[in-house]
Amino acid sequence: MEQFITAIAAVIFVPLVLLGYIILGERVVERLPERLQIWIRPYFWALPAIGFATIFMVYPLLRTVVLSFRNNADTTWVGLNNYVYFFTFPDTLTSLRNSLLWLIFYTSISVALGLVIAILLDRVRYESLAKIAIFLPVPISAVAASIIWKFMFDYQPPGTTQTGTLNALLGLAGQQPVAWLVNSTTNNAALIFVGIWSITGFCMVIISASLKAISTEVLEAARMDGANEFRIVQLIVTPLLWPTITVVGTTMIINALKTFDIVYVLTAGAYDTDVIATQMFNQLANAHYGRAAAVGVVLFVAIVPLLVVNIRRFQQQEEQR
Amino acid sequence: MTEVLAGLSSRAIASGLGVLLLVACSTGGSTQQSASSTDVTQWVAWGGQELTAYRDVLKPFESKTGIKVHVTTNRESTTAIANGIEAGTELPDIAPGPTDPVQLKSWVGKGALKPLESFLDMKAYTDNTYPALTTPPGGASDDPYIGIIGGKHYLEMIKTQVKGLFWYNKKVFTGQAPKTFDDLLAINPSQYGAQKLFCAGFESGGDSGWPASDQLHNIIMRQSGDQVYTDWINGKKKWTSPEIKLGYQTFLKEVSAANVYGGPNTALSTNFGKAGDPLFKSPAGCLFLEQATFIANFFTQNTPGLKAGTDFDFFGHPSVNSQYDGNVNGFYDNVAMYNSTPAAKQLMQYLATKDAQQIWANDGGTLGAIKTLNYNDPIYKRAAEVAGSAKNLLVTAGDFMPSDMRKAYWQSLLNVTRTPSSLDSQLAHLDQVQTAAYSTS
Numbered sequence: 005m006e007q008f009i010t011a012i013a014a015v016i017f018v019p020l021v022l023l024g025y026i027i028l029g030e031r032v033v034e035r036l037p038e039r040l041q042i043w044i045r046p047y048f049w050a051l052p053a054i055g056f057a058t059i060f061m062v063y064p065l066l067r068t069v070v071l072s073f074r075n076n077a078d079t080t081w082v083g084l085n086n087y088v089y090f091f092t093f094p095d096t097l098t099s100l101r102n103s104l105l106w107l108i109f110y111t112s113i114s115v116a117l118g119l120v121i122a123i124l125l126d127r128v129r130y131e132s133l134a135k136i137a138i139f140l141p142v143p144i145s146a147v148a149a150s151i152i153w154k155f156m157f158d159y160q161p162p163g164t165t166q167t168g169t170l171n172a173l174l175g176l177a178g179q180q181p182v183a184w185l186v187n188s189t190t191n192n193a194a195l196i197f198v199g200i201w202s203i204t205g206f207c208m209v210i211i212s213a214s215l216k217a218i219s220t221e222v223l224e225a226a227r228m229d230g231a232n233e234f235r236i237v238q239l240i241v242t243p244l245l246w247p248t249i250t251v252v253g254t255t256m257i258i259n260a261l262k263t264f265d266i267v268y269v270l271t272a273g274a275y276d277t278d279v280i281a282t283q284m285f286n287q288l289a290n291a292h293y294g295r296a297a298a299v300g301v302v303l304f305v306a307i308v309p310l311l312v313v314n315i316r317r318f319q320q321q322e323e324q325r
Numbered sequence: 326m327t328e329v330l331a332g333l334s335s336r337a338i339a340s341g342l343g344v345l346l347l348v349a350c351s352t353g354g355s356t357q358q359s360a361s362s363t364d365v366t367q368w369v370a371w372g373g374q375e376l377t378a379y380r381d382v383l384k385p386f387e388s389k390t391g392i393k394v395h396v397t398t399n400r401e402s403t404t405a406i407a408n409g410i411e412a413g414t415e416l417p418d419i420a421p422g423p424t425d426p427v428q429l430k431s432w433v434g435k436g437a438l439k440p441l442e443s444f445l446d447m448k449a450y451t452d453n454t455y456p457a458l459t460t461p462p463g464g465a466s467d468d469p470y471i472g473i474i475g476g477k478h479y480l481e482m483i484k485t486q487v488k489g490l491f492w493y494n495k496k497v498f499t500g501q502a503p504k505t506f507d508d509l510l511a512i513n514p515s516q517y518g519a520q521k522l523f524c525a526g527f528e529s530g531g532d533s534g535w536p537a538s539d540q541l542h543n544i545i546m547r548q549s550g551d552q553v554y555t556d557w558i559n560g561k562k563k564w565t566s567p568e569i570k571l572g573y574q575t576f577l578k579e580v581s582a583a584n585v586y587g588g589p590n591t592a593l594s595t596n597f598g599k600a601g602d603p604l605f606k607s608p609a610g611c612l613f614l615e616q617a618t619f620i621a622n623f624f625t626q627n628t629p630g631l632k633a634g635t636d637f638d639f640f641g642h643p644s645v646n647s648q649y650d651g652n653v654n655g656f657y658d659n660v661a662m663y664n665s666t667p668a669a670k671q672l673m674q675y676l677a678t679k680d681a682q683q684i685w686a687n688d689g690g691t692l693g694a695i696k697t698l699n700y701n702d703p704i705y706k707r708a709a710e711v712a713g714s715a716k717n718l719l720v721t722a723g724d725f726m727p728s729d730m731r732k733a734y735w736q737s738l739l740n741v742t743r744t745p746s747s748l749d750s751q752l753a754h755l756d757q758v759q760t761a762a763y764s765t766s
Contacts, residue, residue, distance in 0.1 A: 161587025
């Protein structure tokens with residue numbers, strides 16, 4: 005009951021207090037000289053948002069950076085120890101390697117597939133139906149998708165009925181079953197494949213929306229000039245889609261670096277499949293707060309340039325409008 | 326809306342806001358208070374049948390005392406409590422204690438854990454409970470593996486299980502239980518119409534590998550003795566030492582392609598709960614499955630119609646080195662008190678009674694911590710004898726290693742099962758983790 009009251013308080017009272025802040029504050033601002041009003045008003049209105057962002061984003065960020073130079077109990081400075089650990093210990097190096105594999109293959113394949121599918125579907129009659137089919141995995145949570153694929157990758161002893169779809173197919177082709185998630189040549193690829201399966205639809209939808217915005221006159225002019233469809237895609241469609249592809253690509257890179265759930269559910273990092281985010285979770289679960297913070301900072305530093313690229317793109321698009 | 330608000334005087338709005346803030350603060354404040362005197366909050370790691378059995382245990386207590394026990398299943402309770410202690414937020418009244426000795430000492434030091442001595446009749450408790458769960462060997466004042474720090478007990482033992490038992494289908498394996506581990510390995514499964522000697526299943530989500538570690542624990546404690554075993558838990562024995570390496574090599578015989586059903590890949594891909602299914606197939610996939618007492622529940626669940634004692638049975642772990650025959654691997658479930666409320670104390674007192682634990686024994690699926698319970702189930706009756714006859718009831722080593730050591734250890738067993746030739750490099754890696762894990766935790 006008490007929790008219920010607190011929840012109501014949070015949902016109703018907080019917005020009311022904010023509203024009161026604005027109304028009362030506006031009364032005060034109104035009484036100031038005109039010039040001062042113009043100068044002070046934007047800051048005054050933005051202050052609650054800045055306050056929330058500071059408390060919930062900036063402070064934790066700074067605290068994480070500080071913690072990454074501290075010991076676990078946060079009692080002494082340990083210099084770069086946590087970072088040295090991260091960049092020298094075999095397990096974390098494996099997770100770095102795997103994150104790199106994710107970054108390269110997950111990003112390139114999902115964006116390329118999204119692009120190709122968007123272009124191809126643009127030319128068929130059952131476009132929306134096909135799109136729905138490809139988009140279907142997107143709203144499924146990563147955990148649920150991983151559980152679905154756990155069944156798909158299932159392995160039974162050779163010579164018995166294969167309950168996993170993939171091994172059943174291999175069996176039909178007269179092949180021995182493969183322990184997809186155990187075998188080190190297939191496990192990382194299998195995990196990345198699940199990631200691609202669940203996100204390609206998203207890439208397709210964004211790219212497709214941008215594709216629809218390309219004026220048909222441009223394409224028709226090219227056709228009149230004798231360009232074939234490959235040349236049109238190569239010389240007109242792709243360059244015009246480039247800003248969108250960049251945004252989708254950087255978003256996918258961020259996704260790849262943040263990958264956690266698929267790995268956690270399917271292998272929990274066993275057989276050398278750990279990635280940076282599962283490594284961060286392990287360090288937290290093992291109460292190595294300093295190391296976890298260091299992993300977090302490394303991840304943050306890797307992602308910031310991509311965020312900058314993304315935001316610049318958005319700004320350019322805004323300006324073009 | 327804005328016009329209406331603008332119509333009100335500033336003073337009216339200000340006083341209104343003041344009242345709202347006061348209400349918000351006061352409701353926020355009241356949630357900080359702990360549960361009332363007739364409520365106990367408890368976190369448990371149990372779900373399913375185990376949780377149902379626990380609710381049965383609670384029923385007489387709740388109806389007699391009028392205390393309401395709010396039970397929440399939380400399998401990450403140690404992490405949550407550790408964070409709660411660090412942050413100073415509210416803890417459950419009762420929850421399992423930590424297994425990591427360093428964490429236990431730290432929590433005791435911070436006063437988060439309350440000693441049993443503050444509310445329990447300790448003489449009755451130690452007299453009733455299996456001695457290995459309450460009394461440190463040689464009268465030491467510290468034994469973090471059973472929750473004793475500075476001569477005080479912090480973990481109340483309520484359930485126990487025996488590990489390292491070899492289960493078999495009575496209709497398939499009709500021979501005598503082997504005396505030694507070599508005798509066991511010498512059994513020819515085809516003589517009994519089974520494909521392989523052993524079944525195994527090491528998959529267990531994020532904890533994959535623990536079933537393999539139990540097999541290794543049971544080898545090492547019987548092969549190199551309890552001293553080596555305890556030193557190994559404490560990080561005082563290198564993984565590359567001859568004793569531990571020999572243990573791994575012996576374990577690898579159990580999971581070799583020649584001995585394990587379906588080969589190593591099957592052992593690695595099979596969930597521990599389903600590992601025993603091939604015992605009951607026709608023809609049998611394997612003769613034996615090594616697992617703890619609790620596995621009987623999985624047998625009857627997965628293959629309906631099976632009866633414990635009639636269709637399947639177990640024999641204790643065969644001797645590896647006769648010098649260490651009295652060492653038995655067990656584990657326990659405990660409750661620890663984090664808030665010293667009268668209601669929580671009453672519940673803790675109740676759980677240590679024979680009346681409470683007998684309900685568990687009647688529901689089946691576990692041994693109580695009290696020696697003199699009656700078991701209807703023939704399997705548990707015998708398991709209680711095994712536990713009672715143990716010279717040393719040794720804890721599960723992996724559970725008491727620092728958590729990063731444990732994780733690396735479990736993963737190493739998966740890796741050597743898959744690639745036995747990687748044993749030396751795996752052990753060298755574990756040494757590296759050991760140095761880091763024991764120095765910083």
